[in-house]
Amino acid sequence: MKDKYVYPALFSYDEDGISIEFPDLPGCFSCADTDEEALYMAEDVLGLWMVELEEDNEEIPVPTNLKDIEVGDNQKTVLVSVWMPTVRKAINNKxxxxxxxxxxxxxxxxxxxxxxxxxxxxxxxxxxxxxxxx
Incomplete structure (x- = not known):
């Protein structure tokens, strides 16, 4: 278990909002209306996803370099980091x-x-x- 994970996220901009996906974490998605909310939601879903991987003793994928991620016209890559001690504490105190x-x-x-x-x-x-x- 690591204290910090950093993964690239792909923000896709559409008329109805921003879709968030993590190319290295299939099935890890979220969405938002603004960039600020998208970053918050990306951090949140990344933390929850990593806790699940840790608890299930699954292999933690190696993050892809930003330069190696292909983006479309309405897409941007963003590095998202999550501090796991805070996430784990919040889950344990639920x-x-x-x-x-x-x-x-x-x-x-x-x-x-x-x-x-x-x-x-x-x-x-x-x-x-x-x-x-x-």
Whole structure:
């Protein structure tokens, strides 16, 4: 696993927006309305794509040199870089929804006290897993 990946992206300009593809990463696509948004979307999809490759232990392709990529009339090549520690951290900290059951009387009392159920569950799990000190 590397901390940083840099790949060439091909931005295709059409009347309805900008299509983004990575020649070295078949199936890795995105789209946008402006150049700024296209760069953001390219970084985002590249980071997610690389995490998938890493997690699946797939071979990481060698990036093609910009000079070796053929472009059409409405296309431009852009080097896109992604800092993976930030991407990995964001994915690991993603919230997931859990459904649980508690007695009705406990629900009533907790709501009367304005208890944040998610916070209490998180803190209780951290304590149970010895992730925090009392």
């Amino acid at each position: 919230s997931v929804k859990k459904t649980l059951t508690i007695p009705q009387w406990l629900d009533i009392m907790a709501r009367e006290k304005d208890i944040n159920f998610s916070y209490i569950l998180q803190e209780g799990l951290k304590k149970e897993l010895n992730l925090i000190n009392e």
